[in-house]
Amino acid sequence: MGSELFAELALVGGARGGEHARSRLDRELYGRGARSAGRGVELLKRPDRLLGVILIGNNLVNNLAASIATIVAIHFFGDVSGPAIATLVLTIVVLIFGEVTPKTYAAVKPDRIALPASLILAPLLRLLYPVVWLVNAISNGLLRLIGVRHLDAGADNLTRDELRSVVHEAGSLIPSRHQAMLLSILDLENVTVNDIMVPRHEIVGLDLDDDLETLLAQIRQSQHTRLPIFKGDINNIIGILHLRNASRFLSKPDLNKAAIVQEAREPYFIPESTPLHTQLLNFQQQKRRIGVVVDEYGDVEGLATLEDILEEIVGEFTTDVAGTYKDIHPQTDGGYIIEGTANIREVNKALGWQLPTDGPKTLNGLILEELESFPDAQACLQIGATRLEILEIGDNLITSVRCWQQGVRRRSSE
Incomplete structure (x- = not known):
C-alpha cells in the first residue's frame, strides 16, 4: 500500500512538474513529427483545461493519501498520536516525492518529463472532461466577475524583461555574439533616432549656392554613397542624391545644377523622438536607407541611416572609410x-x-x-x-x- 501511494504521488508530481517544464518544451519537435510533442502542444492550446485536470488529479491523490495515511497511523499509533504522525510523515513524503524532486527534475530535463507526461494527461483529460469542464466554467465565471479575461493560450505573454532574462540564461546555448545582438534588438525601443543620428554640423552635403565645379569635385571625392542637397542652409534640404546615379549626368556636355537636382530623390523626414525599432520598420515600409531628422519646429537636427540602426544591433561596420570611433x-x-x-x-x-x-x-x-x-x-x-x-x-x-x-x-x- 505504501509503495503504491508513493508511486501515485510521484506520478502526479511528475505531471505537475511536466506542466511546468512545458514552458521550455521545444515546439519544433511538433513540426518534425514527434507524436508526444504534438500531444503536448495540443494540451497547451487550452491551459485552463490542462491545469484543471492536473489539479483535480493532484487533489484526488492528496486527499486519498491523507485518508489512507490517517487510517494506517491510527491503527498503529492510536487515535491521539496517529493523526499528528500521519500529517508529519505525509507532508514530508508529498514535499519530497510529489513536489520538489519531480519539479526540479522537470526543470532540468523538461523533454524527459513533459513528453511522457502528455501520454498520461491526454487520456486523463478525456476521462475527466465533464468534471474539468464544470470546474473551469465556475472558475472562469469567477475570474470574469473580478475583471480577468480568458487567457489566449496562443499568445506569447513574455515581457521584454523576461525575454532578456531568457537570453541571459541561455548561456552557452547561444553564441556570445548572437546573444549580444538579441539583447541589442530588445534595447532598440529605448533608443531614438536622435541618439544615433549624424548631427547637423557633421552633415556632408551639396550646397547649391556653391559653383558647379565645387559640387562636381564633392561628388567625385565623396566617401559617402548618399549626399543631401540643400540651398544655402541645411534646413533647406531639396533632396538626397545617390552617387550611383552620378554617372547619368557627369558625362553630359551641358551639365548644370538642375541636372544634379533632377537625379535626387525627395527627402524623407523623421521626428527626432522616433524609437529605433519603429524607424527600422519605417525604413522597410518606405524603402529608404536614409532620413532627415527634424525637431518639433521642423529644423534639421541630423541624418539617420539604416546602417546606423543596424550598427546598434551588430556593432560597427569595418567598411566605414572614416574609421571607427574617430573622436x-x-x-x-x-x-x-x-x-x-x-x-x-x-x-x-x-x-x-x-x-x-x-x-x-x-x-x-x-x-x-x-x-x-x-x-x-x-x-x-x-x-x-x-x-x-x-x-x-x-x-x-x-x-x-x-x-x-x-x-x-x-x-x-x-
Whole structure:
C-alpha cells in the first residue's frame, strides 16, 4: 500500500512538474513529427483545461493519501498520536516525492518529463472532461466577475524583461555574439533616432549656392554613397542624391545644377523622438536607407541611416572609410583624448564606460550640464567613475577633453 501511494504521488508530481517544464518544451519537435510533442502542444492550446485536470488529479491523490495515511497511523499509533504522525510523515513524503524532486527534475530535463507526461494527461483529460469542464466554467465565471479575461493560450505573454532574462540564461546555448545582438534588438525601443543620428554640423552635403565645379569635385571625392542637397542652409534640404546615379549626368556636355537636382530623390523626414525599432520598420515600409531628422519646429537636427540602426544591433561596420570611433584618441598614459562633439553612447560602447545617456547626447553637452556654466580651459570634473579634464575650448564649444576612469593608474608620459 505504501509503495503504491508513493508511486501515485510521484506520478502526479511528475505531471505537475511536466506542466511546468512545458514552458521550455521545444515546439519544433511538433513540426518534425514527434507524436508526444504534438500531444503536448495540443494540451497547451487550452491551459485552463490542462491545469484543471492536473489539479483535480493532484487533489484526488492528496486527499486519498491523507485518508489512507490517517487510517494506517491510527491503527498503529492510536487515535491521539496517529493523526499528528500521519500529517508529519505525509507532508514530508508529498514535499519530497510529489513536489520538489519531480519539479526540479522537470526543470532540468523538461523533454524527459513533459513528453511522457502528455501520454498520461491526454487520456486523463478525456476521462475527466465533464468534471474539468464544470470546474473551469465556475472558475472562469469567477475570474470574469473580478475583471480577468480568458487567457489566449496562443499568445506569447513574455515581457521584454523576461525575454532578456531568457537570453541571459541561455548561456552557452547561444553564441556570445548572437546573444549580444538579441539583447541589442530588445534595447532598440529605448533608443531614438536622435541618439544615433549624424548631427547637423557633421552633415556632408551639396550646397547649391556653391559653383558647379565645387559640387562636381564633392561628388567625385565623396566617401559617402548618399549626399543631401540643400540651398544655402541645411534646413533647406531639396533632396538626397545617390552617387550611383552620378554617372547619368557627369558625362553630359551641358551639365548644370538642375541636372544634379533632377537625379535626387525627395527627402524623407523623421521626428527626432522616433524609437529605433519603429524607424527600422519605417525604413522597410518606405524603402529608404536614409532620413532627415527634424525637431518639433521642423529644423534639421541630423541624418539617420539604416546602417546606423543596424550598427546598434551588430556593432560597427569595418567598411566605414572614416574609421571607427574617430573622436576617441588613446593616450600612452592610459587615458583618452575625446573630442567634445563625440556621442556619449558611442564613447560608452567603445570604452565600456557608463556615462549618463538620458540627457545631453554629446560629451560637450554633458560637461556643460554638469558644470551649469561655461568653463575655463583646464577645468576638471568627475562624472561617476570618469575623470574629465577640459583641454580646449573654441567658439563656445568644448572641443577636446582628456578622460580616464577612476582607479586606472595613469602612467607618466614624460
